[in-house]
Amino acid sequence: MDTKKLNMVSLGPGDIDLITIKALKALKSSDAICVPTKSKDHSFQKSLTHKIVTKLMKEHNFQKPIIAVYTPMHFHQEDWQYQVDVLYKGFKQYNSLSFVTLGDSAIYSTVYYLLDIIKEQEPKLYEKSEVIAGVTSFSQASAKVKKPLCLGDSRFEIVPLLDKEVPVTTVYMRPKIGMDTDILKERGKIYTFENMNYQEESITTSKIVKVKKYMTLFIDFFQKD
Ligand SMILES: C[S@@+](CC[C@H](N)C(=O)[O-])C[C@H]1O[C@@H](n2cnc3c(N)ncnc32)[C@H](O)[C@@H]1O
Known part of the structure; x- marks a missing residue:
């Protein structure tokens, strides 16, 4: 292979x-x-x-x-x-x-x-x-009806229609430069994505301590059992 x-x-x-x-x-x-x-x-x-x-x-x-x-x-x-x-x-x-x-x-x-x-x-x-x-x-559904999934201070959830509690993945966006990431409480496994696809792209398999760039997002991936 x-x-x-x-x-x-x-x-x-x-x-x-x-x-x-x-x-x-x-x-x-x-x-x-x-x-x-x-x-x-x-x-x-x-x-x-x-x-x-x-x-x-x-x-x-x-x-x-x-x-x-x-x-x-x-x-x-x-x-x-x-x-x-x-x-x-x-x-x-x-x-x-x-x-x-x-x-x-x-x-x-x-x-x-x-x-x-x-x-x-x-x-x-x-x-x-x-x-x-x-x-x-x-994304396509939102575009079809010209309605945003999240805007300003709102958030967006994807919920599987199941009759039970389910593990959660959370995407954190729009951090402030200089922000301390202590407030992000890790539930699964947090990764940090900075300048993705741009110059100085960095993907860290943990939560960085301080936000350095606006183009930073964090994903707290759900843990598989
Ligand atoms: C197994 S998930 C796959 C989702 C897919 N990977 C995506 O990115 O949208 C299938 C579910 O996605 C939604 N879905 C996918 N395509 C759709 C469509 N064309 N119209 C409405 N709902 C759709 C429905 O809720 C469906 O039960």
């Missing part, structure tokens, strides 16, 4: 013009595209991801072999393992694969169940893998 490349590609919320250029480049440069389907017979009649991928190939004039990944959504470890095995099998034939997901991979996506397994079983493949961010369904 040393020379293999796996892209976890966010497709955006269903409008093919809302895929990122980076995601499109990843699809175009992959040897094959792994597309989830909930159909046991591996057909794509009901697969939204397949519709997006085929539309993208048509619109942007490229063709790639498609590998069906049966995704039953029962949240069983053996189902995630099955999907990872489909990727491993794909790598027997191809050097680079893209696995696609709807919206953004950070939001309730299969991607991280698969990456957790790959990290354990094929650490080199995990190291070389790349997750490509996308537009979420709720």
Whole structure:
């Protein structure tokens, strides 16, 4: 697996013009595209991801072999393992694969169940893998009705509609320069992101002590059990 490349590609919320250029480049440069389907017979009649991928190939004039990944959504470890095995099998034939997901991979996506397994079983493949961010369904929903998700002093929550307490991820934004981060009480694991994608980008796997730059955000990631 040393020379293999796996892209976890966010497709955006269903409008093919809302895929990122980076995601499109990843699809175009992959040897094959792994597309989830909930159909046991591996057909794509009901697969939204397949519709997006085929539309993208048509619109942007490229063709790639498609590998069906049966995704039953029962949240069983053996189902995630099955999907990872489909990727491993794909790598027997191809050097680079893209696995696609709807919206953004950070939001309730299969991607991280698969990456957790790959990290354990094929650490080199995990190291070389790349997750490509996308537009979420709720960013698109907000844009459609021209209503912000948060503005001024408001905050924004994502709540899964489940009948139980759930672990929380919190994103902290708009800090003041010079601010002491003592007030951020760590519930999971805090990372600090400064000047991301700009000069002097820094990603720290802890909470920095004092805010130095306006372009700083903190994420207190929920802890998996
Ligand atoms: C498994 S989550 C995936 C979310 C996705 N990764 C994202 O970034 O939006 C699926 C949920 O996202 C929401 N969702 C995704 N696409 C949507 C759409 N086109 N219209 C309305 N809700 C959508 C629904 O609440 C749905 O139950």
